[in-house]
Amino acid sequence: MAHAMTVPESGHAPRPRKAPMxxxxxxxxxxxxxxxxxxxxxxxxxxxxxxxxxxxxxxxxxxxxxxxxxxxxxxxxxxxxxxxxGFPTRWQERQQGWRRYWEFATDHKVIGLQYMMFAVGGFLIAGGIAMLMRYELMTPYLTIFHYPSNYLTAVGIHGTLMMFSFATVFMIGGLGNYFVPLMIGARETVLSKLSGIGVWLVPVGILTVLFSPLLGEWSTGWRGYEPLAGQDANGILFYYLGVLALTMSSLIVALNLVATVMFRRAPGLTWGRLPLFVWGQVTVNLLMLIWFPEIQTTFVMALLDKVVPLNFFTATGSPLTYLMLFWLFGHPEVYIIAVPAFAIWNEIIPVMAQKSLFGRQWAVIGLVFVMMLSGLVWAHHMFTNLRNSEILPFSFFTEMISIPTGFAYMSAIGTLWKSKVRLNTPMLWILMSMFNFLIGGLTGVFLADPIVNLQLHDTFWVVGHFHYTIIGSMVFSGFGAIYYWLPKLSGRTFNETWGKTLAIITFLAFNLTFSQFFLLGLHGMNRWVPAYPAYLQPMNFEVSIFAFILGAAFLGNILYIGYCWRNGAQAGENPWGAKTPEWFTSSPAPRYNFPVQPEIVGSLYLYGEGTKVPVVTTALGELAATSRATQDPQFDWHDYAPDGGGVTS
Amino acid sequence: MGENVVFAVLWVVFSVLGEIGDRVIIRHNPMYYIVSNQGQLALQAFNFLLVVLTPVFVFVVLFLVFTMVRFTTKRGEMPPANKRFAIDNKAFVLVWVGGSIALNLLFFLHPTTSAMEQMFALDQPAANTHDLVVDVTARQWQWIFSYPQYGLTQTLTPNGQNLLELPVNVPVKFVLRSYDPYHTYDQYADVIHSFWVPAFGIKEDVIPGETRYEYLTPTAITSYAVNPMVRVQCAEVCGPGHPWMESPLAVVSDQQFAQWVKAQKALANG
Incomplete structure (x- = not known):
C-alpha cells in the first residue's frame, strides 16, 4: 500500500514545472x-x-x-x-488554497466539497428554471415560453438536474464523501483517485443537460417516456448522455463509499457501532450499485433506439417496456434521495438532546428494509396503464413500505420524548424536515390506493407529493446537516437568530407553495401544461408568488452559509458535544483526518450518566509519536494500525 | 402524571377537532365535483383515508410542537448530563410497529382491495351490458368520439370541436385506442395519452397498439359550462399539443341525448 501515497504531506519537495494553464x-x-x-x-x-x-x-x-x-x-x-x-508526471496535489477545489484531488474532503459545490450549482440552475416555470404558470396562456415545447424542455431540465445533479449528489457525493470516512475513523477512502476523477463527471452532466436545447426541444420531462421520446428532436440525446455522466459519477461514489466502509473502519468500529449516517449511506449506496447500471443500460438502449434507430421501445405493442425499465430504477431513486435524510434525523437529534438514541436497531432496520422494499413498489407509477391483475400486488408493497419508513419517526420520537433538546438552527431544520416528510408520506398513502390514484395520477397532487417528500426530506435535512457540520467543515459557526429566521421563512414559503399543489390537483390541474383552463389561475398565481419567496429563501440560506463559512465566529472543536468520531479531530480535519488512528471503544449514541467517551485517540498515539510519519515520506499509517496490514508492533 | 397524560389528552382533543374538520371537508367534497359512480368509489376511499389518517397526522405534528414547547432547553443552556436514558421501551415499540402494520393491512383490505373489486366487477358480463359504447380515439392532439351503436363516427359541436355527450345514469363502456386515422402510412405512430374527465374521478392511459376499456355511469346532468371539471383532458404528456388536448363534455337526459344523436346524424349526412 505504501507506494500509493508518494505525495509528501508537507510542501517541502521542489515543485515541478508549473502546468501551462x-x-x-x-x-x-x-x-x-x-x-x-x-x-x-x-x-x-x-x-x-x-x-x-x-x-x-x-x-x-x-x-x-x-x-x-x-x-x-x-x-x-x-x-x-x-x-x-510509469512515466514521470508534473502533477502534484495542492494541499491548500481555493485552487485545489478546481483541480483533480484525492482528499475525500476536497472531493466532498467539490460534489457539494457542483450540486449547489445544479440546484441553483434547476431552481432558476423552476422560477421561470412558475412565472409561466401565473397566467393560463403562454407568456415567457413561446411554445409548449420550450416549457416542456424547461420542465425536463429542471427535473433532470434536480434529481441527478443535486438530490442524488449533495448528500451522497457531497456529505457522504466528506463525512463517511471521518465518521468511521478512516484516514482516506479506498478508491480515492477514481473518486477524484468521478466528481468531474458532475459538471459534464450538468452542462450537457443544460445545453440540450442546442440540439432541439425534448418534451418528455425527466422520465424520457417512450414512444414520445422517439418523436423528440435531438435534445433528448443530451438528456441521455448527461444523465449517463451524472449516474456514472454517483456510481463511483457508491462503489468507493461501500468499499471504504467495508475495509477502512477504525479499530473497534463494528457494524453494530456504525454511525446512523453511515448506515444511511451504505444502504443507498447498495441501492445505487443495484439500480444505476439498470437505468444506464436503459438509457444506452434508448439512445441507440434514437440514433440507429433500433425501435426497442417505439415498436407497436411495446411502449410500456421503457416505462417499466424506467420506474424499476425510478422508485429506488427516490429512496436513494430520502434515506440519507432519515439517517440524518437520528444522527443529529441525540446530539442536540444529549440523550441516548432510542431504538437504534429499529432505526437501522428501517433503513435496510426501506432499501429492500424499494425495488418492489415501482409499478405504482403505472396504475393508469398497468394490467388490472398487477395493480394489487404493487399497491400492497407500496402501502407496506410506510412501515419501515415509520421506524425513523419512532426512533426520533422515542429519543426526543422527555428530553431537553437544544432547539437551535440544525434541530429546527430537522423538526421541519420531519413535518414536511410526514405530509409527503401521508399524501403518498392516498396515491398508493389505486382507486384514488386513478383520479390523482398525473395531477398536481402528485407534484405536491413528491416535492414534499424530496424537498421535505433531502433539502430540509440537508440544510440541517450543513448547519450542524458547518463548524466541522469550516471551523466557524453561524448566528442562531439569522439561522432560525432563514429556516422559518423557508419553511413557511415551502408549505404555502406546495400545500396548494394538492388542492390544484384535486381541482383538476394536470401536469406538463404551460396553459391550463382559466378557472385554475387564481390559485396558480398565488402559488407562484410563494414559490418566488421560496426561491429567494433558498438563495438566502446558501448565501448566509457561504458568509459564515468565511466570516462566522470561531467554533469550538466539538461545539455540540457529539460523540461520533468526526468531532475527535481538528476542524476542519487535517489532510489524513486524524493525527493518529482513533479507536472506538463504546457506543456512539449513548449519553448521560455512566457513559464514556467512545473515541480514543491516545491508544495508538504513542506509536505515532515515535512513528516515521515526520521523517519517512513513504509513511503509511496502515502499517501501524491494528487492522491494516496485520502489523501491530 | 406528567407529559404522558398531557400529551394523550391533547392528542385526543386535537384528533377530535381534526375529525370535525374532516366532516366539514367531506361535506364540501374534497374532490370538488364528482359526477360518476367510479368517482364516488374514489371519493369514498379518499374520505376514508382522510378520516383514519387524521389521528396519525395529529400525533406526529402534536409531538413536534410538544417537543418545541416542553422538551427544550433555554437558549445557550446545555441539556442535563446526569441522567440515565431509556434506549428501549417494548410497549411503545410494540404499539408503533404493530399499529403501523395493522393500519396498512387495513388500508390494503379497505379501501384498496374492496374498491378495486367493485371496479373490476364492472367489466364482468353481469355488469358489462353494453348500454352505451363510445369509441375514444386519441391522436396527437385530439380526442375523437364515435358511437358505433348509433352509426356516429365523429361527434362535433356546431363550431367543429369534438364533443362527448352522454346520457345520465346509463352505464358507458369507453373503448380507448391511441392511433391516428389520418396518418394512413403508419396509423400507430402515436404516443401514450391519458383519458381523464376530472369530474368522473378516473383516468386511464390510452396506449398505441392496445385496446383498453373503462366503465362508468355518469350520475348527474351537467356540462363544461356548469363546471370546468366536466371536460375530457389528456393527462399524460404527449408532446407540444398536450395542454390543448381537451374536449367539452355534456351529460344530458335520455330525451336530449336522443335528439342530439339525431342532430349529429343530420350533421354527418350533410
Whole structure:
C-alpha cells in the first residue's frame, strides 16, 4: 500500500514545472478538441451525412470525445495515466488554497466539497428554471415560453438536474464523501483517485443537460417516456448522455463509499457501532450499485433506439417496456434521495438532546428494509396503464413500505420524548424536515390506493407529493446537516437568530407553495401544461408568488452559509458535544483526518450518566509519536494500525 | 402524571377537532365535483383515508410542537448530563410497529382491495351490458368520439370541436385506442395519452397498439359550462399539443341525448 501515497504531506519537495494553464481551462480545451476529433470523424465516414456539421450520431460520438478529453484534461492524464504507465508526471496535489477545489484531488474532503459545490450549482440552475416555470404558470396562456415545447424542455431540465445533479449528489457525493470516512475513523477512502476523477463527471452532466436545447426541444420531462421520446428532436440525446455522466459519477461514489466502509473502519468500529449516517449511506449506496447500471443500460438502449434507430421501445405493442425499465430504477431513486435524510434525523437529534438514541436497531432496520422494499413498489407509477391483475400486488408493497419508513419517526420520537433538546438552527431544520416528510408520506398513502390514484395520477397532487417528500426530506435535512457540520467543515459557526429566521421563512414559503399543489390537483390541474383552463389561475398565481419567496429563501440560506463559512465566529472543536468520531479531530480535519488512528471503544449514541467517551485517540498515539510519519515520506499509517496490514508492533 | 397524560389528552382533543374538520371537508367534497359512480368509489376511499389518517397526522405534528414547547432547553443552556436514558421501551415499540402494520393491512383490505373489486366487477358480463359504447380515439392532439351503436363516427359541436355527450345514469363502456386515422402510412405512430374527465374521478392511459376499456355511469346532468371539471383532458404528456388536448363534455337526459344523436346524424349526412 505504501507506494500509493508518494505525495509528501508537507510542501517541502521542489515543485515541478508549473502546468501551462489551470486544469479546468485545459479540460475545456481538451474537451473541445475531443469533440471536434470524433464529431468530424463521424461526419467524414457517415454515408448518409447531410449538410449540418453536427448530426445526431456525430454529436453522440463527439460528446464521448469531449467527456474523455475533459477528464484527461482535468487530471486523468497527469495524475492517473502517467504514473500508472510509469512515466514521470508534473502533477502534484495542492494541499491548500481555493485552487485545489478546481483541480483533480484525492482528499475525500476536497472531493466532498467539490460534489457539494457542483450540486449547489445544479440546484441553483434547476431552481432558476423552476422560477421561470412558475412565472409561466401565473397566467393560463403562454407568456415567457413561446411554445409548449420550450416549457416542456424547461420542465425536463429542471427535473433532470434536480434529481441527478443535486438530490442524488449533495448528500451522497457531497456529505457522504466528506463525512463517511471521518465518521468511521478512516484516514482516506479506498478508491480515492477514481473518486477524484468521478466528481468531474458532475459538471459534464450538468452542462450537457443544460445545453440540450442546442440540439432541439425534448418534451418528455425527466422520465424520457417512450414512444414520445422517439418523436423528440435531438435534445433528448443530451438528456441521455448527461444523465449517463451524472449516474456514472454517483456510481463511483457508491462503489468507493461501500468499499471504504467495508475495509477502512477504525479499530473497534463494528457494524453494530456504525454511525446512523453511515448506515444511511451504505444502504443507498447498495441501492445505487443495484439500480444505476439498470437505468444506464436503459438509457444506452434508448439512445441507440434514437440514433440507429433500433425501435426497442417505439415498436407497436411495446411502449410500456421503457416505462417499466424506467420506474424499476425510478422508485429506488427516490429512496436513494430520502434515506440519507432519515439517517440524518437520528444522527443529529441525540446530539442536540444529549440523550441516548432510542431504538437504534429499529432505526437501522428501517433503513435496510426501506432499501429492500424499494425495488418492489415501482409499478405504482403505472396504475393508469398497468394490467388490472398487477395493480394489487404493487399497491400492497407500496402501502407496506410506510412501515419501515415509520421506524425513523419512532426512533426520533422515542429519543426526543422527555428530553431537553437544544432547539437551535440544525434541530429546527430537522423538526421541519420531519413535518414536511410526514405530509409527503401521508399524501403518498392516498396515491398508493389505486382507486384514488386513478383520479390523482398525473395531477398536481402528485407534484405536491413528491416535492414534499424530496424537498421535505433531502433539502430540509440537508440544510440541517450543513448547519450542524458547518463548524466541522469550516471551523466557524453561524448566528442562531439569522439561522432560525432563514429556516422559518423557508419553511413557511415551502408549505404555502406546495400545500396548494394538492388542492390544484384535486381541482383538476394536470401536469406538463404551460396553459391550463382559466378557472385554475387564481390559485396558480398565488402559488407562484410563494414559490418566488421560496426561491429567494433558498438563495438566502446558501448565501448566509457561504458568509459564515468565511466570516462566522470561531467554533469550538466539538461545539455540540457529539460523540461520533468526526468531532475527535481538528476542524476542519487535517489532510489524513486524524493525527493518529482513533479507536472506538463504546457506543456512539449513548449519553448521560455512566457513559464514556467512545473515541480514543491516545491508544495508538504513542506509536505515532515515535512513528516515521515526520521523517519517512513513504509513511503509511496502515502499517501501524491494528487492522491494516496485520502489523501491530 | 406528567407529559404522558398531557400529551394523550391533547392528542385526543386535537384528533377530535381534526375529525370535525374532516366532516366539514367531506361535506364540501374534497374532490370538488364528482359526477360518476367510479368517482364516488374514489371519493369514498379518499374520505376514508382522510378520516383514519387524521389521528396519525395529529400525533406526529402534536409531538413536534410538544417537543418545541416542553422538551427544550433555554437558549445557550446545555441539556442535563446526569441522567440515565431509556434506549428501549417494548410497549411503545410494540404499539408503533404493530399499529403501523395493522393500519396498512387495513388500508390494503379497505379501501384498496374492496374498491378495486367493485371496479373490476364492472367489466364482468353481469355488469358489462353494453348500454352505451363510445369509441375514444386519441391522436396527437385530439380526442375523437364515435358511437358505433348509433352509426356516429365523429361527434362535433356546431363550431367543429369534438364533443362527448352522454346520457345520465346509463352505464358507458369507453373503448380507448391511441392511433391516428389520418396518418394512413403508419396509423400507430402515436404516443401514450391519458383519458381523464376530472369530474368522473378516473383516468386511464390510452396506449398505441392496445385496446383498453373503462366503465362508468355518469350520475348527474351537467356540462363544461356548469363546471370546468366536466371536460375530457389528456393527462399524460404527449408532446407540444398536450395542454390543448381537451374536449367539452355534456351529460344530458335520455330525451336530449336522443335528439342530439339525431342532430349529429343530420350533421354527418350533410
Amino acid at each position: 489551470p486544469p479546468v481551462l485545459r479540460a475545456f480545451l481538451w474537451a473541445a478538441i475531443g469533440f471536434l476529433l470524433l464529431n468530424t470523424f463521424v461526419i467524414a465516414v457517415d454515408p448518409f451525412r447531410g449538410h449540418p456539421f453536427v448530426t445526431g450520431p456525430s454529436v453522440v460520438f463527439g460528446w464521448v470525445g469531449a467527456a474523455i478529453g475533459w477528464l484527461l484534461g482535468i487530471g486523468l492524464y497527469d495524475a492517473v495515466l502517467l504514473p500508472l504507465m
